[in-house]
Amino acid sequence: MSTKSYEYARLDAFPELADQANSLIEAAFAYQKNFKFSVDFAPLAGAQHNQQRHILIDPTNSTVVAHVGTRLKSFVWQGETIPVVMLGGIAVAESERGQGLFQLLFERVLSTLHSQCALFILWSDKHELYRKWHFHLAGKQWCYRTTTAEKAHSVERLIDLAPAEREKLAVLYRQQVNQHFFSPLRDESDWNDLAEITSAELIRMKAGYVFRGKGMDLQGVLHDFAHVNGVNGVTEELGNAGVLWAAKNEMVPDEVLQDLQQVGLWRPNTHPMALRKLSLLLGMEINYRDDRFVVERQGVSIKMDAEELMDEIFNYGKHGLRSDGVPVYVGGLDSI
Numbered sequence: 001m002s003t004k005s006y007e008y009a010r011l012d013a014f015p016e017l018a019d020q021a022n023s024l025i026e027a028a029f030a031y032q033k034n035f036k037f038s039v040d041f042a043p044l045a046g047a048q049h050n051q052q053r054h055i056l057i058d059p060t061n062s063t064v065v066a067h068v069g070t071r072l073k074s075f076v077w078q079g080e081t082i083p084v085v086m087l088g089g090i091a092v093a094e095s096e097r098g099q100g101l102f103q104l105l106f107e108r109v110l111s112t113l114h115s116q117c118a119l120f121i122l123w124s125d126k127h128e129l130y131r132k133w134h135f136h137l138a139g140k141q142w143c144y145r146t147t148t149a150e151k152a153h154s155v156e157r158l159i160d161l162a163p164a165e166r167e168k169l170a171v172l173y174r175q176q177v178n179q180h181f182f183s184p185l186r187d188e189s190d191w192n193d194l195a196e197i198t199s200a201e202l203i204r205m206k207a208g209y210v211f212r213g214k215g216m217d218l219q220g221v222l223h224d225f226a227h228v229n230g231v232n233g234v235t236e237e238l239g240n241a242g243v244l245w246a247a248k249n250e251m252v253p254d255e256v257l258q259d260l261q262q263v264g265l266w267r268p269n270t271h272p273m274a275l276r277k278l279s280l281l282l283g284m285e286i287n288y289r290d291d292r293f294v295v296e297r298q299g300v301s302i303k304m305d306a307e308e309l310m311d312e313i314f315n316y317g318k319h320g321l322r323s324d325g326v327p328v329y330v331g332g333l334d335s336i
């Protein structure tokens with residue numbers, strides 16, 4: 001641990017440091033010059049969201065040395081809401097790494113927000129790093145790619161759509177996503193935030209929509225879609241317009257290739273509200289005793305750690321507590 005002292009703050013207390021925080025993240029993730037974190041991740045980086053951004057400041061020179069961004073979202077599952085905190089933009093200035101700053105800030109953020117959510121989710125390839133804080137890769141997501149040629153389509157930006165046109169997308173999202181999958185709710189202000197991601201291309205189809213790319217992130221990926229005919233509707237209307245990420249394993253023709261990947265790193269929380277919400281997802285009552293999640297089945301107590309619980313909820317866990325995993329959908333526009 002560093003002997004230097006750093007000041008913890010939320011960015012709303014120091015809005016003048018927002019550009020510095022963004023530059024720190026862009027450097028940490030090797031952003032290319034023509035891309036901007038504040039655009040690709042507008043729902044996190046917009047000035048109105050500074051209270052969601054946690055920083056460490058070196059008081060000797062008023063420099064931001066670490067950043068953790070958060071988004072508290074209501075997810076919906078079978079008509080019930082489940083609060084989830086997404087974590088992103090996690091970065092420490094290169095010169096300050098290896099002294100425990102990430103750990104200091106990350107633990108502060110987790111302890112501040114844990115009582116407000118049932119689950120945390122983040123996206124990272126550093127699985128071992130996050131394991132220490134009980135984050136585990138879980139949730140199924142299928143990738144589809146058709147071998148048929150790309151069909152003609154026009155490309156727009158969500159921000160340019162008239163309110164009535166945007167509402168049509170919102171209706172499709174509610175009907176095709178929220179009604180079928182454990183997924184974030186989106187109200188009007190959420191759609192306004194998503195529209196600020198001007199680096200994502202919107203492709204509207206006869207019976208659906210899809211977003212492609214998100215600046216430097218998700219290049220060539222169709223990552224956020226709703227279509228009345230699901231994956232087949234998109235591939236039929238667009239042909240090979242990119243890899244399509246979907247929450248559902250659908251019957252597809254032979255020319256459509258299919259792969260499985262996992263959604264993100266999840267951490268379940270253990271307080272009473274979290275246990276109630278996690279019980280809704282599992283479809284069984286969950287308790288927490290002696291550092292284990294516990295469910296009773298036919299008079300037998302089944303004890304699980306966080307990873308095993310996530311597997312039971314989202315995948316096919318070894319105890320088979322759900323006959324199928326909860327289908328989960330976090331569109332690429334929402335992820336941070």
Ligand SMILES: CC(C)(COP(=O)(O)OP(=O)(O)OC[C@H]1O[C@@H](n2cnc3c(N)ncnc32)[C@H](O)[C@@H]1OP(=O)(O)O)[C@@H](O)C(=O)NCCC(=O)NCCS
Nearest residue numbers: 028090091092097098099100101102103104123124126129
């Ligand atoms: C990853 C990053 C945030 C770590 O910051 P840091 O301040 O150097 O980390 P800390 O010193 O607090 O390390 C905390 C623990 O994580 C471990 N750790 C740090 N970086 C790690 C990495 N890249 N992979 C695995 N473990 C790592 C440390 O060994 C330490 O473990 P210990 O307590 O068992 O010794 C920083 O390297 C960074 O900004 N990287 C570029 C951006 C990035 O990858 N962000 C995170 C992914 S979303």
